Amino acid sequence: MKSSRFSFVASVAIAVGLPACSPSHPTLASVEVLVQPSAAELPDDPIDARWNSVAAFHAALIPQDMVEPRQLQLSTREVQVRALSDGARIAFRLEWTDATNDDMPMPAAFTDACAIQLPAAISADVPAPQMGEPDRPVEITLWRASWQAMVDGRGDTIQDIHPNAVPDHYPFEAASFEPGSDAQRAAQLRYAPARALDNPMAGPRAQPVEDLVGHGPGTLAPALTTSSTGRGKRIANGWAVVVTRRVPDGLVSGNRTQVAFAIWEGGSQEVGARKMRTGWTPLLLEVKP
Amino acid sequence: MARVKNWQLGREMSYWYPESRPKKQFAAIFDTNKCIACQTCTLACKTTWTSGRGQEYMLWNNVETKPYGFYPLGWDVKLLAELGSQQWKGSVYEGRTIFEAARPGERALGWRPAEQDYAHPNVGEDDCAGNIEKGAAFAGVHMAWFFYLARICNHCTYPACLASCPRGSIYKRPEDGIVVLDQSRCRGYQECVKACPYKKVFYNPMTGTSEKCIACYPKIEKGLQPQCFVNCIGKIRLAGFISRPEDANPDNPIDYLVHVRKLAKPLFPQLGLEPNVYYLPPVHVPTQFSQQMFGPGVEHAVREYTHADADLAGLLGLFGSTEQIVPRWKRTGDFVYGLAEDGTELVKVPLREPIHERLALDPKFDVMRTNCP
Numbered sequence: 055m056k057s058s059r060f061s062f063v064a065s066v067a068i069a070v071g072l073p074a075c076s077p078s079h080p081t082l083a084s085v086e087v088l089v090q091p092s093a094a095e096l097p098d099d100p101i102d103a104r105w106n107s108v109a110a111f112h113a114a115l116i117p118q119d120m121v122e123p124r125q126l127q128l129s130t131r132e133v134q135v136r137a138l139s140d141g142a143r144i145a146f147r148l149e150w151t152d153a154t155n156d157d158m159p160m161p162a163a164f165t166d167a168c169a170i171q172l173p174a175a176i177s178a179d180v181p182a183p184q185m186g187e188p189d190r191p192v193e194i195t196l197w198r199a200s201w202q203a204m205v206d207g208r209g210d211t212i213q214d215i216h217p218n219a220v221p222d223h224y225p226f227e228a229a230s231f232e233p234g235s236d237a238q239r240a241a242q243l244r245y246a247p248a249r250a251l252d253n254p255m256a257g258p259r260a261q262p263v264e265d266l267v268g269h270g271p272g273t274l275a276p277a278l279t280t281s282s283t284g285r286g287k288r289i290a291n292g293w294a295v296v297v298t299r300r301v302p303d304g305l306v307s308g309n310r311t312q313v314a315f316a317i318w319e320g321g322s323q324e325v326g327a328r329k330m331r332t333g334w335t336p337l338l339l340e341v342k343p
Numbered sequence: 344m345a346r347v348k349n350w351q352l353g354r355e356m357s358y359w360y361p362e363s364r365p366k367k368q369f370a371a372i373f374d375t376n377k378c379i380a381c382q383t384c385t386l387a388c389k390t391t392w393t394s395g396r397g398q399e400y401m402l403w404n405n406v407e408t409k410p411y412g413f414y415p416l417g418w419d420v421k422l423l424a425e426l427g428s429q430q431w432k433g434s435v436y437e438g439r440t441i442f443e444a445a446r447p448g449e450r451a452l453g454w455r456p457a458e459q460d461y462a463h464p465n466v467g468e469d470d471c472a473g474n475i476e477k478g479a480a481f482a483g484v485h486m487a488w489f490f491y492l493a494r495i496c497n498h499c500t501y502p503a504c505l506a507s508c509p510r511g512s513i514y515k516r517p518e519d520g521i522v523v524l525d526q527s528r529c530r531g532y533q534e535c536v537k538a539c540p541y542k543k544v545f546y547n548p549m550t551g552t553s554e555k556c557i558a559c560y561p562k563i564e565k566g567l568q569p570q571c572f573v574n575c576i577g578k579i580r581l582a583g584f585i586s587r588p589e590d591a592n593p594d595n596p597i598d599y600l601v602h603v604r605k606l607a608k609p610l611f612p613q614l615g616l617e618p619n620v621y622y623l624p625p626v627h628v629p630t631q632f633s634q635q636m637f638g639p640g641v642e643h644a645v646r647e648y649t650h651a652d653a654d655l656a657g658l659l660g661l662f663g664s665t666e667q668i669v670p671r672w673k674r675t676g677d678f679v680y681g682l683a684e685d686g687t688e689l690v691k692v693p694l695r696e697p698i699h700e701r702l703a704l705d706p707k708f709d710v711m712r713t714n715c716p
Contacts, residue, residue, distance in 0.1 A: 127450050
């Protein structure tokens, strides 16, 4: 029904005291969401033309240098953020410069990634931006280039990393196992304990994103389920990623919460706490007539 | 950082967490003089634990040739070069540990091996370095020396992997001190890989987590020695539990060799982890090298080893004599006994195996014997 359709504006503005943007961008900016009928799907493709009409907020990034292991080198300097909402979900489009495509985690090699963090509860008093606090958790949605590559079809065998590799033998591929049988799967899990324990890191993956909850540094844990979706693409000079998550509980039109962003440059050995981040940034949701 | 006591350094040191010793501490002794680098231990471990996808390059147990071999490449020399002066004054370490030498923003001084650093284990590393002059091999140190160093996780008292994990995914089991990595919690940051100076934590690109030696704890819980111990052809290994020096029990074979006779030495104690795998130092190696690798007291250890008395020779005979962990031992006459905690005999080994001489001439049939292959 046409009258029930919502239109929202998600505004992202720089909070007082946050590092200034580069001189080429205004120190205060907002992202206005175009009118989106609820029947229309939010754009999940980062190069969808609809994003072109959405103004970008330029968020300055600073090294995470508060908690060991600390990031002491400045790498990615800025992330451009656009946001759209249909009332139920918010799609964030993040774009940043990254000369190298790092999507293959290996020994001493890390994946490019980005994350969006919001307080789990709407309140005037926000939790610490460093992954929240014990009694004031934060919700994080993480996108990783390596997961995107898997979703896009890369397998998880040694040949997917090194095409000419020839392993001698895997016990679970012995002729005595019927291919695809429970016995074979069980034998395979014996050598993949993280998979046997359902660690979400271990794949296989249907989405290149993971919903997480943080109660402070070192407490990051998977959410009960991952309802967010995502899609990332290499663009000419870096990455463009769309992460779509539900509107935070209690966030209604005219109300505001906070949002923070993080970027990992895998080629610079950034992983975990070694990352570039923003502080809290106001996120305003408005219905526009 | 907390201040903790590291008896291997003869002093207190800084560590990320306060001192918290387990009820029992898994420990092992490897006899470098018996190892022939047959890699049976490596294969026993590989078959048991790391035959899955993403584990192809992993060797939780490896044997490398010193001084020419490394797995991964340069694992020890890279860190030693960065650590700076490692002087001892007697049995007190005067240099810095990897925790005390940590760079700003880090919990330990470390580095991450690249994938290619794991790519060529053992290739060409034990080619003979030169001719050994006649009799030199029996005389002690000679200049064509090399030796085989078998390595597993040291299940350290102060693990760098545990200290460096920002998620607390690594812990020491309170019941036996075995260091394990929680596979349900790890997120593959590889901080542990970077921090472990022995490079005994490995990243699995297929599961996205890091993995490490678990000392075959399902066997330890049943009173059995790990796979790499019981499959050792050269019988160079003994697993058990170690006490602190002040609580040393001469009836405990590990305590006897480490604390009482001071024969078994830790690997690079100056790094500060109080590792719990001990080595009987090689007898042909220049003291300067051995001391850097095994700390002070190696001359004493080599002298004791090469002039072993009946007790020592007997105890060394217990290595590899049974699959069971031998918590107690005794020598009576020409036999050495491995005992359970309650004194029950687990194994009995003669100090000297009986010798049977097979004469070349068969006196009964009056024919010469031939040795058929």
